[in-house]
Amino acid sequence: MKMYLKFLSRCFRLSFVGDARYYAWMFGLTIVVLVGINAYCKQFVQGLATTGMTDQVSWGFYIANFTFLVGMAAAAVMLVIPVYIYRNRELHDLVIFGELFAIAAIVMAMLFVTVDLGRPDRGMHLLMRFNFPSSMLTWDVLVLNGYLFLNLHICGYLIYCAYRKQRPSALFYVPFVFIAIAWAISIHTVTAFLYSGLGGRPFWNSAIIAPRFLASAFAAGPAFLILTLSVLKACTSYQVPEKALMTLRSIVTIALAISMFLLISEAFTEFYTQSAHGASAHYLYLGLHGRTALVPWIWSAIALNTVALAILFTGWSRKPVVLHTACIMLIVGIWIEKGMGLIVPAFVPTPLGEIVEYVPTLNELFVTLGIWAFGLLVYTILVRVTVPVLAGRLTHDQRFRQTLEAEYAA
């Protein structure tokens, strides 16, 4: 126990060590987090009226980001499946970075739900009268916390074993890895059911929502990991095998292709049928009665995703710069498609046919950026600590001074 606490304290101290770029990055993130905290304090005092949300569009940016991040968290499993099911050795050591990202993403997702609550001070009511299994939101609370603990356990155990220079016992983590695979699918499925179970919102009330969520998440998540690993490769001594990046690239390509296919299927159903239920889709893609706030968003998303997919299909995307560009494009594209493109249009028009558009306010953007910065801060620290541990520079039998020395050398 004492040793574990020492491990944690060493990790904490290590997170303050780095080069100038590291400091600039961390300092920048801290500033954004503080701006977010400041904005949230204003929201806490004045209520959610500080956001662009209304009774007509009662969920906005926060829930959009929540949805996107649940998907990113679930996507970590796309690294795990090739390793543990298909015995892909290249990705083996990279799994842990995926799972660390899942932790950061879940933390962000939970923060997004918390800032979206009107009465966060009553959070303990969830423990006192938990409407399970009736409410899909309670399912989401369970699966998200479960997934967080699964990943904390798997990562924590593997990293601590490396610290202790022990061989991890398969019994203590392999079963959990397999549970996590199923669990990852479940978090995004449950989040999709949160929306698709509402009969009063025809835009969401579609069986294709869950598969669409998974497909888009399995494109955006690994794309984000490609970017992370490239940063890691550039900034640290950590070796990222080229083959691993290419495996991720093919995962992204296939997932994005499926995601686009599902999007087309959805759009076809809405537009060819021309039923009254297509009003939200009409609003999203073409605008409704002269209101067109979401039209530029969704078409940029479609353009970004199409171009990214085209690039990924060609051999050109083997070049790192091209691959990174495609990844950034598709992450942004999917973020729009699942955020502004999936949450907001379901509220326009309202079930009574009123059209009120939604535009996030500056304060709302600050809170959102603050949470993203906090999540990246968490992820950076986790990665910062994990790299030397896995490289054997931080172990229980070394003095911390030695570690620091090694760090500066690295």
Added chain:
Amino acid sequence: MNRSQFDPSLKKSRVLNAGTMLGLALPLGFGALCFAFLMAPSRVSIPLAARSRVPAEAIANRPRRVALADPPHIAVDGVDQNCNACHQIFASASPAHTALEFHNTVVLAHGMNDRCVNCHDPTDRERLVLRDESTIPFAETPRLCSQCHGTVYRDWQRGTHGKTLGSWITSSPQQRRLGCNECHDPHAPKYTPYVPLPSPHTLRMGEQGGVHEIDAAKVSPLQRHLQEARRLSAASRKKAAHQQSEGVHP
């Protein structure tokens, strides 16, 4: 960093110098942020629409109009009188005489039912007359109306037409179903138009300009029919007005 190039004493401790700069930069950066937070307004402005006020009178809970009670009395030339106070003394004008000498504030717009004595008893003006020439007090007005408006009367008896106040409990003594003339003016039973109370002005609702346009190509056959009927009736009204002004008789 550049300072070390000019200051030889600092040259050897380049690392420390950079560290010092970092040691300065972080607190300074945080300090600037502090300043920004404290200077910025601590509240976000929320676009609240001017609230719409409604006079209590407009939503008061009372019958639409006050019906005549028994014995009926009415103000004539500013003096409150029972009906028979005049009608027992003065003879009424001949029934063929259509213009009213007294009660000329009464506007009669009851369709084809346009003779006073269709409803008012010619002999006892404080009673109403039925088609079998029996008379009833004013309190029993619905019986009079029922002679023509049978279906409405049936609905009113069941409670599916008209307004019930006091209580929803059928056995409650407070429950009171308003009579015909507590909503409808018997002389002009058709409801006059109302000025609607203010439309909604919810938070961040934005401009809400009138009716949604309905795409002409997607109008249902029913809508087309209604539109055509409206166009025709407007045209015929215009034609009638034109003929009247020209003095042409069909």
Added chain:
Amino acid sequence: MKDVRIWDGPSAATDEAQTASNPTRRSFLRIGAAAVGGMAALAAALSPLRELDPEDLPDVEEFLQKHYKEMTAVEMEAALARIRANVADRFGVEPTIRDPKPLDGVEFVYALNLSRCIGCRKCVHACVAENNQSRSPEIQYIRVIEMPRGTLDVEKGDHHYDRPQVPDTAHFYMPVQCHQCANPPCVKVCPVEATWQEPDGITVIDYDWCIGCRYCEAACPYWARRFNFAQPSLPADELNPDMSYLSNRPRERGVMEKCHFCLHRTREGRMPACLEACPTGARKFGNVLDSKSEVSEILKTKRVFVLKEEVGTLPRFFYYFDERYPNTIDPEALVIAEQLREEEGDAFGAMDVGAAGRLVIARASGMSTEETCA
């Protein structure tokens, strides 16, 4: 710049001989300065909290208050006393607050006659006056939609009509409020059971339990729920002091609210405020378990329908149109009446209204004059 560090660490220690000052102290200073700066920035970031009105914060009693269904009678009395004191404190009015329970053998149903509604919005504003909604930002439970004839698709309607006069003949008017569904999606989705259906059919909200996630608002197919995005503002002179725990007591920022069929009135036998304000009698309210009630009669004799039946919510709010009552007289019937008058003479001006009336109805149903007179 690669080796910049705030923590001088070992390499600084090896430099010790070459530097005059103590590096440990210096690094301590740096860390200290950065930490102090960070803490100060955090404190400054939290500074908007000073605007928090202590009255808005839940007191200990409210914080520890149990869920409505778990409160004993004594605890409910304590909660009511707390609310009474709060209202007296905030509005300077002593309210009569109570917690009326559902009546046995009663299931409330609402029926609305679309042939009669004229779109005057009196119900909307009477509801606001009765139920202590926030005046700014504006919260209203009833929406009146101006619908073009020939459709029930609300999307073709207009919520914001602002005519000098209503009704407009090309439209009909459809007020929508909480439908008190027998299968309410809002209740199903609430993660904390802050909203539930009472035995008399009214779906209620415990405003002291709601966490403000707005999932119910997303789930409602009738857009019947409202959220307090800001602290509700309600002038003291407009407060309705006749209130109950589950209905119209003043709400806080961050919780949901909605129509509750005026349960503080209706559970005591009175009529809902919207019904009382209606000038046309289009609104009908009562106990559907009582076969003599007006709503039972309507369900028996009128062709009623519910809004969005396809979503399976089983509303307790029914709409109906009257059978054809000619509200404008067929011009042809007037001609017949005139003919009758000429034929029969006009001795006393007492034309046989009954006969003409029968003719009007006959004409309306497509019968010929001969058939009617025969």
